[in-house]
Amino acid sequence: MIRIAQLKLDIGHTEDELKKKISKQLKLNDQQVKKYTIIKKSIDARKKNDIKYIYTIDVEVNEETKVVKRLNDANISIAEESKYTFAPTGTNKMLHRPIVVGSGPAGLFCAYQLAEQGYKPLVIERGDEVDKRVEEVNRFWKNNELNPNCNVQFGEGGAGTFSDGKLNTMVKEKFGRNKRVLEVFVEHGAPSEILYLNKPHIGTDLLRDVVKNMRNEIIRLGGEFRFQTRLTDIHVEDNRIVSIEVNNKEIIPCDVLCLAIGHSARDTFSLLYKKGLTMMKKPFAIGVRIQHAQELISRSQYGDSYQKLPPADYKLTYQAGNGRGVYSFCMCPGGYVVNSSSEEKRLVVNGMSNHDRAEDNANSAMIVTVTPEDFDAILPLINHGKNEMITSDNPLVGVEFQRRWEELAYQAGKGLIPVQLYGDLCENKISTNYGKIKQIMKGDTSFANLRECLPEYVIDTLIEGIEAFDKKIHGFADKEAILAGVETRTSSPVRIIRDDNMESNVQGIYPCGEGAGYAGGITSAGMDGIKVYEAIACKYKHV
Template sequence: MIYASKGRRWEQNMIQLSQLKLKIDHTEEELKALIAKQLKLPLSQITDYKIVKKSIDARKKKELSYVYNVEVTIQGEDKLKKRIHSPGIIFGERPTYQFIPEGRKELLNRPVIVGCGPAGLFCGLMLARNGYRPLLIERGDEVDKRVKAVEGFWSSNELDTESNVQFGEGGAGTFSDGKLNTLVKDAAGRNRKVLEVFTEHGAPEEILYFNKPHIGTDRLREVVKGIREEIIALGGEVRFRTCLTDIQLEQGRVTGIELNHKEQINCQVLVLAIGHSARDTFRLFHDRGLKLTPKSFAIGVRVEHPQELVSKNQYGELFHKLPAADYKLAYNSSTGRSVYSFCMCPGGFVVNSSSELGGIAVNGMSNHARDERNANSALIVTVTPKDFPIMEPGMEALAGVEFQRIWEKKAYRAGRGLVPVQLYGDLCNNRESATIGHIIPNLKGKYTLANLNECLPDYVTETLIEGIKTFDRIIPGYADEEAVLSGVETRTSSPLRIERNDHFEADITGIYPCGEGAGYAGGITSAAMDGIKVFEAIGSTFSNKGICI
């Protein structure tokens, strides 16, 4: 791989200031004055500044503050360097992403990307921007049709197994909170690149500097549409309602693919950017000899509380002056298992996210405004391959998939085809809830009162109950007996990994596992970053000259 300055292009004539703290109701003039004070300069000498990070300091609830990191452009920077010495002031540069494809191997056919979630879209976009004219295939609908199909499912309970919350343009993240923070460290600047691409296609500029950026399901839909349109404008192609149904192999390498059981396409480079719910495609990969490995994930429930409870606990009486608060909770229980919050959605909805007939799965989502009455979060418990069912010889790699199915089917039966909902107090007493309490479910999809003990392993419910009691010490009221639980949350991450080497290829030459479904990401941003990495691997090997369409 060839990078410019090891993946960085340096922006000159810039000063970075960190840890600038101001009250939450400060003005823009006060921020600029603080910048000038830190640099010991008159305001007139500051020509421009840009916020690069913004977070909330809520440690003192009566003195809530915003904390900023900024980049400043000034007149006379060289003189300032000589007299200012502070760990909070850095002169010079911020790295930005740059990659130069220098592959020389002839690519006879355009790259094919399976899946239009974040990994597939970003791999496709970067290939398109560099002249590779990729073909992207997606089993579900383009985003506008997909939204109609999903909303129809929520109102009628009639599931389209090909276009739903899991399948379709944008991937499962399209119906989520649209969180963009990631724990992945990346010196090459891919994280920033992902955020910049989102803003180029309509995401709010604030995602470039908020400490915990999010788009929201409503804004994300327009962003993914814009990315698709750019791919097409650059010579790529995107096909919807198109499913990968077979792979042709010769002497350990991919030579072609079958689409929708009828169309044959020659293929030299195949990117597998499927989501974590493409179970029939996992089976295809298994049958064609790709090396799959079962991996740990987590299952549990969605829990709903009033958003005011969460925000007031986080920010105190001034909570109404700030965005809806989130939380992150974790506990190692006496059962030996971890329970933790996941994909927390401030001011959002619980959603029926099922993708198979006869099974129920739930997730959460928020609009950009996060202004719904309830906060919700997954509360999930770690499960490992030791918990998975015993499979027929040779089928062990798919044991995690079968584990998910077992509990989703039990949820379907417990809810009689609807999302099973239970109050926390009734979960503790192992009884079906008879009525809703003061917390009204904010749920997209039809639901019914049930007993979630019937659709979760005993060790999961025991761990959840212990965890919720513990979390009540952190957020008083969290263990409210009328807190609403919905089940089951099983699609937290891929139940397997498609093995790949250091060049991002599977054990079959030309196949590139990518993103969350392949087991290499967890969330929108990390999946998009993995898509960029796979593009780099392709660009380091193959030339874009001579591609046949």
């Protein structure tokens, strides 16, 4: 195949015009081009009056090497195929089938790869399968009655099931795991465009069917899923796992355990710490969700051509005067802000979009970096009135830091999502009504002062950052922009240490994915699940 890079066309081009452009670039007639495949498609909006689509295309023609040599063009070369390949080499005998804890992207891809190679994994998930989970979450958004084991954080598909379904990642690797994740998604119902779009996403509506189809394929290959099944203990002998306990009663023999527990499995973090797994606290970021009219964002990014293009996104970063970073995170074009709580009397928000991103508002997390030093500073407040003291060297102190602000958010909103207009936040007063931007949220809301549920340094940094972002997107600091709090689950507050073979200090336990501190989104979590599968398959042959 010949690869053509930097092929530019007008945003309103037709498929026939794309074909003619390919022929022209190769200086061939249309009949000489056998077929073509889009490898990458992005938008170049640097010139608002001349926005272009930029393609990378693989083309099949006769005598490809000769054609490339004749053209002598830096943007035209022989394509290098990067396909994921891995063959198990393990020789150790696995006494029992491997168990995967969690059915988010990390656990799902680890289980999928294991099932393909005959390992017949058992996947346990504390929440429900996805259809029942959707019903449970919709009931929570309607009635505000939380199920601590099945919610936006827990259940089939993980937290990403109720998100924008973003699939872009900053992780760079040469083994094809990234492409493998996307290809498996497409094989199970995701749109094929995710294979080439510069910023691919599935959307919460389509992702639900994809994870269900992957589950059914794992079962067809000999795997098993058990929902409403929570890990409640692990049993270790001679520093090796021998069994697990689920639902506080059933013992399941186990010598290989993949822990893909997600960033919100706080009770499981506590269990693992008590069982002696080596863990460390890590920095993350907290803040709010901000909503603007999608038209404002799209017009700012694309100018008058915005209606001819998909809803625009943005990525904003700023270094504040106090040295802290403030940035946008998990931006959802045409989406919702959603109540993502998973613990009683604590409240956290996130963003979610369907595949068409058709809602009127854009929303994004606006978050500020926090460090273990920040966790230590509020230890007196965390420990006040408690019998069991949390100390600075406890790796779970970041969890307690998150809980502190989530409790205050719950109180500020009287159990509902606390919201405030940006101008009122600046003036330190509770909002009384919305302006020209209508709120688009899943879950009931209550006007509140967000200064009551975030540290002062976070509020000050957010305001400085939002004012700076207004210089990049005019109107970003609109006084009527809607803020919702709090966003605290941006990444795991802990890292479960693993060695070069992906094992924890307890043999047979493989920490995996975002919850273990090794990923930051759907794709990178899926890739980490594949890496853990490889580690298991390099050591063990299946039962």
